[in-house]
Amino acid sequence: MTAADVLLLALGAVAVGSGVLVVATKHLVRAGLYLVVCLGAVAGIYLVLTAELVAWVQVLIYVGAVVVLLLFAVMLTRAPIGASDDLDRPGWPAALIGGGTGLGLAALLVDAYRWSSVELPAAGTAGRIGDQIFRSWVLPFEVLSVLLLAALVGAIILSRPDIGRPPADRAADSGRSGVPAGRTGAAPTAGDGRSR
Amino acid sequence: MRPVIPYVTAALLFGLGVYGVLRRRNAVLVLMAVELMLNAVNLVLVTADTTVRSELPHGGQVFALFVIVLAAAEVGVGLAIVLQLYRLRASVAVDEVPLTEPPATLAPAGAGTIEENR
């Protein structure tokens, strides 16, 4: 048991514990906050595993951006501040499948590595990782940039319901503000949502 | 360093994610559980970078970065969908999402043609 192992155990316990709370808590906002703790603990594990760049990216993007986005979503969907009773569905199939998956994978990995020990490789600094990305993984990197662009455009289109409708509808819509006539079912509630 | 520790942590996180996806009704909470699963995978990738010696060093960490980017994109689109759903239904419960078509219109239509043919 080296110091790294102790750190790993501690951070792993924090990560798993806060993960349990993420999926078990009755408070929506608290689930987001527990997720911050969990992701932070995972970032710590990355640091211990000498993956510096990944760890900081984790903190920046996950903790900084993704979780904030999730919390925004919680707010925008008018989540109640207190505990909610209708968050969960009947639990036993989820417990069976989730427990089976987690424990099964754990058993496989324990069986594969036992209590063996490995030497840590050279640290994954920004220089080394950047070197790899722009030498060996350029094409996936560029494809990912296109994917990000597509996701950006998709998110914008999804969140703006007045895009992609027939021009006549749009004209009618702009003429009589907020009460589109052409769309059945979907549009009026969308208008409601926007007016709110 | 004992790689079994981060590996088991990753496995348990993944199990928790699966449990959360299946258990939660709130779409935002489902997305959080998906984030847990993605993190578990990232953890496996980064740990594998230490245990597996490959020709290209740090391949696992590069992949973890890619997955983070993917997760960011997924969350962006996913939350857009969730918000749109909330606008339409005033609810983000995943088991109240209507399926492609109401089932009542399909079966009677097929039965109706059979009845007419007789």
Add this chain to the structure above:
Amino acid sequence: MSTPVLLGALLPVVPLVAGLVGLLLPPAPRRTETGEAPARRFAIALGVAGAAASLVLALALLATLDGLADASWTWVDLGGLTVTLGVRLDGTVALVGVAVAAVALAVQVYSTGYLKRGPHDDVDVDHRYPPYAAQVSLFTAAMLLVVVSDDLILLLVGWEVMGLCSYLLIAHDRRLPEAPAAAMKAFLVTRVGDVGFLLGIALLGVSAGSFRIADVLGHEHSTATLTAACLLLLAGVAGKSAQFPLHTWLPDAMAGPTPISALIHAATMVAAGVYVVARLFPLFAQAPVALAVLGVMASVTLLLGAFAATAQDDLKRVLAWSTVSQIGYMTGALAVGAPQAALFHLLTHAAFKALLFLAAGAVIHAVGTTLMSRMGGLRHTMPVTFWCTVVGLGALAGLPPLSGFFSKDGVLYAAEQAALNGAGHTAAWVGWLVWLAGLLGVAVTAWYATRLLLRTFLGESRTPLVEPHDPPAVMRWPVLLLAVPAALLGLAGFAGAFAARLRPVPPATREQPSDLLPPEPLVHLSAAVLLPLALLVLGAGLAWARWRRDRAGDPAATLGPLRPLFARAFRLDDVQHALVVRPATALAAATRTADEVVVDGAVTGSGRAALGLGGGLAALHRATLPRAAAGVLAGALLIGLAAALIGGVA
């Protein structure tokens, strides 16, 4: 190709073409005024021209033909069995051809006047004249094909076309409610016999390896094959020639127009059976069992028809039953081994029965009914028809010197020879049976012929309202011209050339049948003639005496309690109804029910089952998002578990 062969080949082709062209004509529109539609005029011209051309061809054939002439071309080669298109011509063919063509011509001419708006028809009946004339032409063509054919398959074609045409023509008058049923009955009953006919032909053809009649006749068939084939052929003959027990269609066929009755009874349909047996007689001569069956059938038919004719009130039905009886004479002659006597009677019968039917048509045309109880006293108003009917009935009853006397005497002589001297090919008891039945039939025939004459033409008129009159010229002349052969054809039996033409040609059958056939001439005038004559006088006298006592009454009243039985032809229709029709309809109903319940049920049931199953599966597929996710993840877990376990074991 020699001239006779060409003539013989053209004989059925000419009316066939006329008929097929006629079928293309549009039905003439209903017309109430006297003007005739062009289509009808063209149909008349076509039908009469076709029949006249056939008659000319047949007469030319009769004049040019000496001995046997045949020619054939291979039509279809069916792996060992060859079907040929061929004609086989001898004197019999020419004579029967002349008879058929003459009757057809008379019928075509007569129909133009008969199927017209009559004085007592309140509905125009002639608007379907073009198809009618065309069907008559086709009917004639089919019969001529049977007559000249050298191939059994070709013969069968003509045979079946005749059945079809009879169906169409009997059902021509749609105003009569019973006409379609009668047509259906005629078709079905003859079909029953035709099955046997087809099987018999197949048996003969396979046995001989060829369907040519010459080959079939020349081949040495085994006895069993021959007997079976002849019995099967007899079934078809019984159907077409209205022999017991398949005779029931013929009286009902009176629902057709009267000229059609003349055509069916005199020249075409019923004559075909007798003709075919005569044509194939060398085969029957070697099958005594078949001849015995034929003899029994003939005797039963002869008496059945004669007795049934005594009690009918319908003029046409009397004649129909008399046809059944007279065909019994022909088949009886065949049964005792005298085909030329049968053919002689066939020819004379064709003449006098056509005459009788056309005259009866004139009466019906004038009076507007077919019931004899509403006729009477027509002698003064319709003298031409009266005298023609007298000639016809005299020939029917066998009154010398009219034609029927000689031909019927020939039949009786042959039967007598078979009975007393064992001549012919059959056992003596068959000869006795035919002879006694024939003698009794003479008396009964004379009785009902006299009754018909007395009831229709003598006595007081029973429908004083109508003004009967002789038919117009277009109907009178066929009747008058047919009276000539009806009266005089018997005398032709004295002519050697005539008799020689009716005798089978020797080379066709090698030495056997021609030697065994009675070598006597057709006409036998001996003391034996006195016996049928005495019976004739007896029968006619009884009817006359009864009529003298009560001029208004029906001589059939003397039959007493037997009268309804005779009127319904020994209730054989009821027997047939009970034995055949009802089980058949019950079977049909059962089949229909089975089809609707079982087959349709299986079809619709499988459809519904598929629909329900599909709906169920679709419902399973339409899972909500969490359920779908649970399913996917559980499946992934199971697959992973299986992979781990199996991989671990390996």
